[in-house]
Amino acid sequence: xxxxxxxxxxxxxxxxxxxxxxxxxxxxxxxxxxxxxxxxxxxxxxxxxxxxxxxxxxxxxxxxxxxxxxxxxxxxxxxxxxxxxxxxxxxxxxxxxxxxxxxxxxxxxxxxxxxxxxxxxxxxxxxxxxxxxxxxxxxxxxxxxxxxxxxxxxxxxxxxxxxxxxxxxxxxxxxxxxxxxxxxxxxxxxxxxxxxxxxxxxxxxxxxxxxxxxxxxxxxxxxxxxxxxxxxxxxxxxxxxxxxxxxxxxxxxxxxxxxxxxxxxxxxxxxxx
Amino acid sequence: xxxxxxxxxxxxxxxxxxxxxxxxxxxxxxxxxxxxxxxxxxxxxxxxxxxxxxxxxxxxxxxxxxxxxxxxxxxxxxxxxxxxxxxxxxxxxxxxxxxxxxxxxxxxxxxxxxxxxxxxxxxxxxxxxxxxxxxxxxxxxxxxxxxxxxxxxxxx
Numbered sequence: 001x002x003x004x005x006x007x008x009x010x011x012x013x014x015x016x017x018x019x020x021x022x023x024x025x026x027x028x029x030x031x032x033x034x035x036x037x038x039x040x041x042x043x044x045x046x047x048x049x050x051x052x053x054x055x056x057x058x059x060x061x062x063x064x065x066x067x068x069x070x071x072x073x074x075x076x077x078x079x080x081x082x083x084x085x086x087x088x089x090x091x092x093x094x095x096x097x098x099x100x101x102x103x104x105x106x107x108x109x110x111x112x113x114x115x116x117x118x119x120x121x122x123x124x125x126x127x128x129x130x131x132x133x134x135x136x137x138x139x140x141x142x143x144x145x146x147x148x149x150x151x152x153x154x155x156x157x158x159x160x161x162x163x164x165x166x167x168x169x170x171x172x173x174x175x176x177x178x179x180x181x182x183x184x185x186x187x188x189x190x191x192x193x194x195x196x197x198x199x200x201x202x203x204x205x206x207x208x209x210x211x212x213x214x215x216x217x218x219x220x221x222x223x224x225x226x227x228x229x230x231x232x233x234x235x236x237x238x239x240x241x242x243x244x245x246x247x248x249x250x251x252x253x254x255x256x257x258x259x260x261x262x263x264x265x266x267x268x269x270x271x272x273x
Numbered sequence: 274x275x276x277x278x279x280x281x282x283x284x285x286x287x288x289x290x291x292x293x294x295x296x297x298x299x300x301x302x303x304x305x306x307x308x309x310x311x312x313x314x315x316x317x318x319x320x321x322x323x324x325x326x327x328x329x330x331x332x333x334x335x336x337x338x339x340x341x342x343x344x345x346x347x348x349x350x351x352x353x354x355x356x357x358x359x360x361x362x363x364x365x366x367x368x369x370x371x372x373x374x375x376x377x378x379x380x381x382x383x384x385x386x387x388x389x390x391x392x393x394x395x396x397x398x399x400x401x402x403x404x405x406x407x408x409x410x411x412x413x414x415x416x417x418x419x420x421x422x423x424x425x426x427x428x429x
Contacts, residue, residue, distance in 0.1 A: 142283030
């Protein structure tokens with residue numbers, strides 16, 4: 001980016017935070033973030049498709065390295081779900097695998113240097129391209145509110161409509177009619193806090209991580225063959241590398257947290273108060 | 274970072290991916306791992322059974338070895354006894370045979386002695402008659418003196 005002399009720091013940051021959008025209707029709401037959608041589709045297909053390619057050929061014979069790796073991942077997820085939820089894992093298991101794989105793949109894009117992405121997208125003629133779908137609130141909220149509807153669905157399934165409504169009014173304080181309103185208010189807050197916190201946590205972590213990469217990249221834009229310029233370039237390179245290494249942990253951790261919390265919330269929906 | 278219609282697209286993508294995992298990823302992996310677990314459990318059980326069978330076979334082998342040894346020593350004792358018996362029988366048979374032979378010989382000797390004695394008696398009687406003829410210078414009528422000669426023979 002240093003080559004384009006007219007670029008100001010705020011331009012640089014704003015540019016990297018811009019989505020490639022397409023309008024599909026009237027008003028600001030009816031736009032699609034093409035980069036987010038395409039990246040998340042590709043990553044979902046690569047991640048889950050890759051697992052599927054191994055899984056469909058999986059046999060009970062002595063497994064090869066690839067199958068062993070996939071089975072280790074499978075058993076890790078399976079055990080995690082089993083620890084939280086004692087019932088059948090025929091749905092929660094694949095849900096957890098989907099969440100972990102997809103979120104991990106999307107977060108992984110954060111490790112691609114942002115200026116490479118910009119260079120390639122500019123080369124292809126796209127005015128803007130955000131490579132990390134999980135830094136888009138639409139992605140994280142789409143997932144967390146899907147989980148929210150699953151929570152509602154499983155609450156109905158486990159307790160029946162009457163039981164669910166009954167619990168909304170009588171838990172956690174008690175069934176005294178005077179307490180119905182406080183109970184309901186608290187339950188609604190609790191129910192809504194789950195998807196909001198789930199979506200905001202992933203978004204916030206990835207967005208903040210991305211922002212730090214941008215600031216370090218900005219430091220790199222003033223690199224030149226002067227003493228100060230060399231210092232800035234060196235610091236940018238070293239700090240970007242260090243942050244990327246640390247970010248590997250965050251990427252995995254956030255995928256894991258999203259998976260575990262989703263399973264915990266749905267498992268809680270099965271519990272009677 | 275604005276919320277827009279992308280939300281719905283992403284929710285549909287998420288639903289599709291979950292469906293895909295439920296349908297195509299979870300079942301084959303579960304099946305493969307469960308089947309392997311079963312095979313391992315079966316293998317361990319078979320090994321346990323094999324070990325028990327080995328112990329049993331060793332025990333059986335030991336028992337039949339002991340039986341064979343017992344039988345062999347029984348046969349040995351039996352044959353020793355039988356050998357002794359045979360030797361005894363042979364000894365007895367030989368003794369009986371020897372006794373028989375000795376008895377036969379004795380009888381023969383006794384018969385020879387009796388015969389010799391009879392001959393001797395006759396010769397003595399004849400000698401006595403001849404002596405008496407010489408003394409009496411006349412013939413002794415053997416028929417007339419038969420009684421006397423017989424008496425003489427008996428005395429000898």
